[in-house]
Amino acid sequence: MSVTGSTSTVEDAVRAALGKVEDPEIHKPITELGMVKSVAVSADGLAEVGVYLTVAGCPMRETITSRVTDAVSQVPGVERVEVELDVMSDEQRTELRKSLRGDSEEPVIPFAQPGSLTRVYCVASGKGGVGKSSVTVNLAAALARRGLKVGVVDADIYGHSVPRMxxxxxxxxxxxEMIMPPQAHGVKVISIGMFTDGNTPVVWRGPMLHRALQQFLSDVFWGDLDVLLLDLPPGTGDVAISTAQLIPNAELLVVTTPQQAAAEVAERAGSISLQTRQRLAGVVENMSWMEMPDGTRAEIFGSGGGRTVAESLSRSLGAHVPLLGQVPLEPALREGGDAGNPIVLGQPDSPAAQALDSIAEKLSVRARGLAGMSLNISPAGR
Known part of the structure; x- marks a missing residue:
């Protein structure tokens, strides 16, 4: 790094270097977040940097220390770096929260605000066992790999599985009052499973489910997301209704298998948009077939379910609902979920990965924009 202009001293250059170090959870420079406590450089080239952690048990302390050390080590004139960690006071944390979320004490769902540019997709199914969570996780990973900022809410409170997958x-x-979500494969994720011990079941009624979902959307600091995916529980129950109330601009993504019995139930899940007035983004057919060694396809669960659902919903809604893709049944898809390595990343050339990546491509090209939003401006007179 060259030292010029206002960074004419080594200490100034160190501060400039720290301005390029991002907090791994908030994704903003630590200088902007008030995390730099002190900077001192001795004549023999020892740079001593004091850094405030947001909380005492910060899980990213080693990452922050490493990033600071790497950045400062590259400054000309610095021979050694020592990082001293401290913890923010309550007042400093309050200022941090205000800088990130504003001065409002009442939690606000950013994705429900008129100016939000985040596309929200609710991944729904009529029944369990159709691979809805697998589709959610792989779409999230595929979108993040394309450079989009992606978040996932595991809204399947009773059957949460997203963190493992x-x-x-x-x-x-x-x-x-903010919750910093962990990340994996470039995707921010929150789940009730992160707040329970072991495999403890969640036994809640409707109002508690609504409150949990509200907290996931308002108390979690998501940052500026391009896409938010919600893995809904099967059916048209409390969570589906709460989602429509909390994020009315969310779009439904219906997952089904080719089986006609599953397709009929999936139609019900999609038809909830008639009551909630949500837009249907499309249908994904999972477990469409298994490719055999001789190149033939074994249609284990029958065929045509996805197209049937798409056509039926198109008729019901009076608008085209596309079949976004058909995902083959592959052992590697299940293995990737068990290992926490989505197939779109672990085996990107496999047929299932390519099908999921194609669906992600269709969702990603619908870039964030201002279409349909009121800009509160009046046309200029001629």
Whole structure:
């Protein structure tokens, strides 16, 4: 790094270097977040940097130390780096929260605000066992690999499985009233499973489910997301209704298998949009067939379910609902989920990965924009 202009001293250059170090959870420079406590450089080239952690048990302390050390080591004139960690006071955490979330004490769901540019997809199914969570996790990983900022809410409170399938083993960090979500494969994720011990079941009624979902959407600091995916529980129950109330602009993505019995139930899940007035983004047919060694396809669960659902919903809604793709049945898809390494990343050339990546491509080209939003401006007179 060259030292010029206002960074004419080594200490100034160190501070400039710290301005390029991002907090791994908030993804903003630590200088902007008030995390730099002190900087001192001795005549023999020892750079001593004091850094505030947001909380005492910050799980990213080693990552922050490593990033600071690497950045400062590259400054000309610095021979050694020592990083001293401290913890923010309550007042400092309050200021941090205000800088990130504003001065409002009442939690706000950013994705429900008129100016939000985040596309929200609710991945729904009529019944369990159709691979809805597998589709959610792989679409999230595929979208993140394309450079998009992606978040996943595991809204299947009773049957939460997203953290394992995405390989997210870290716990969330709480800063004041904000929750910092862990990340895996470039995807931010939150799940009730991160707040329970072991495999403890969640036994809640409707109001508690609604409150949990509300907290996931408002108390979690998601940052500026391009896409948010919600893995909904099967059916048209409390969570599906709460989602429509909390994020009315969310779009439904219906997952089914080719089996006609599953397709009929999936139609019900999609038809909830008639009551909630949500848009249907499309249908994904999972477990469409298994490719045999001789190149033939074994249609284990029958055929045509996805197209049937798409056509039926198109008729019901009076608008085209596309069949976004058909995903083959592969052991590697299940193995990737168990290992926390989605197939779109672990075996990107496999037929299932390519099908999922194609669906992600269709969702990703629908870039964030202002179409349909009121800009509160008046046309200029001629």
């Amino acid at each position: 995405l390989g997210a083993s870290d716990r969330p960090t709480k800063v004041e």
